[in-house]
Amino acid sequence: MNLGQLRKIAAEVVAREDVKYLIGWKQGSYGYRIAPGFVEDAAGAAELIFSPLCTANLATYLTLVEKLPVPRGQEADKRKVALMVKGCDSRAVTQLLVEKGIHRDEVVVIGCPCPGMVDPALLTEKYPETEETVEVKWSGDGFLLNRSGEEIKVPRDELLAEKCRLCRYPNPVISDILLGEAVEPWELAEDNGVAEVEGKDVGGRWDYWEEQFAKCVRCYSCRNVCPLCYCQDCILDRLNPTWVNRAVNFSENTSFHIARAFHLAGRCIGCGECERVCPVNIPLGRLNRKLAREVRDKYGFEPGVDPEAEPFQASFKPDDPGDFIL
């Protein structure tokens, strides 16, 4: 994608009277880091980038924004928020529309066709992060790293993020403005992560998740980063009654993770953010993808692809399979 075009369009969008600000990606403070950018003017638009490091799903900010009470005599700011989205991010926006978490006229969607992101953990492991910012680009069928002037070409397969290996929607499913050319969807990889857990017997699966959940420190970064975890009153924050104790142990941690996964069944769009942000490396994507597959296989439902769809967990059909109900 042409960065000049991106910045020009972004500047045009933020100049619009009906747009409050634009959320996109900008260079972070060092190394491979990318920071979400909240752009209000042309100078901010000139900092925007789109690169294989822009893994973050910015759709979470649509519902994360804190709305303070409007003082008496003042009008609420009803201008739109412009949002840059990749394919997966656009599915989050679509699912939010389906759930009426947001309304279509509240958002300007700027779609970025996505050739696939690098996995920041794999990248850091192979090419340790440096203090200087490192530019990473798509180049042919791979990635091009520019580390202090030294160019390194890395084959796509070596660094491609797991969520992208499993992605069927690299192009935004909705957008008001589309930047660049659509990309050709690629051949899907096997979901080895889910297969590894499925390959274990019940006891083995329990042991596996026990080990994973025991690590959890309950920072809730997985919940907060998730564009579809946006309940105003989360059961995890309730103190009276306390549905999930604040005590950090295997039992409470498991309650938390089961609640999180189940609330996302038929809603998770697979952006992989929960797993990316987890500070103790819990492979949360495996739980989400397993549930997504169950919903797809049993109900033929895929979240975040059709803005006119009925929300899966809020609809009923007489021929829904009930074989799991005792």
Added chain:
Amino acid sequence: MLLNKDKWPEFVGRLAGKKLLAPQSGGDAVRFAPVSDGEVPMLDFKNTRVPPKQALFPQTETMYRFQLGTEEIELPQLDEETIWLGVRPCDARAMAIVEKLFRWDIDDPYYLKRRELTTLVGLACNEPGLNCFCPSVGGGPASTEGLDLLMIDLDDRYLLEAITPKGEALLDVTGDLLDEVKADAVKEKEKVVSAAEKKIKRTVDTEGVSAGLPGLWEDPLWRRVSAACLGCGTCTYLCPTCHCFDIQDETEGFEARRCRMWDSCMFEEYTVHTSGHNPRPTRRERTRNRINHKYSYYVDKFAVTACVGCGRCVNLCPVNIDIIEILRQVKEAL
């Protein structure tokens, strides 16, 4: 004293009898885990994801147990002697800094009892991480503050320096494995430590910050630096000096316990009043508080910055909120 690395397994064996924890990777993020009998921890790590503050300040601490409907309480038995092996100097320093708070208005029995039962064996950093900035906030890669014993890796041997009587006791039980320090080892230590200091690239300038921060209360910088904040607890839970806690009662049938558990000023409910009013209504106020607490309030109260420059919050923030960058902007605004 000097310990030849050939004798490391034997040295670790001598520590048996007390509960021993050390950093372990197991193909995953490095974390402190108990060392089983006969196991020899290899100390090849940068630092653990979760700091060892849990040694003295567990994420969930049972204060006492009770039965609903009775007035009897049962205090927990804190009597297990524990050795934490491979604590980085920044994390040990953080424990010394936090101890000032737990000794402030009252002597906190839980924290101080655990400190009494715990021996902290440090390992100086020869290869500091990318976001380490300990020298900027009063520490260093071989700082001894808060430690009982410091180990410095001199390639084929460790230089062991006892800091407290507990550290000396460890040298006593392992005395026959150790050699006296000669001039060459002292020289080598100086070389290793100064090389490590030179590898630390990132810095913060704290001059005038503690006095100046309150004056920046309404500065636009807070909106800027907090815009992307997700409001999760990563920066605070993984911070070795963050020590905020909540106290809650948990019941199971008629069995109940009162616990103290980590809390985070980045959570919305942290300051929410019973009325529903929240004096820190958005992540702007919460971010401002986090920086003010570390770099101003704590300095006013205890004459030390409540940040040891371990870099965890910078490494692990999902949206690149970088405390070094925030402090740069604070300095600029002063």
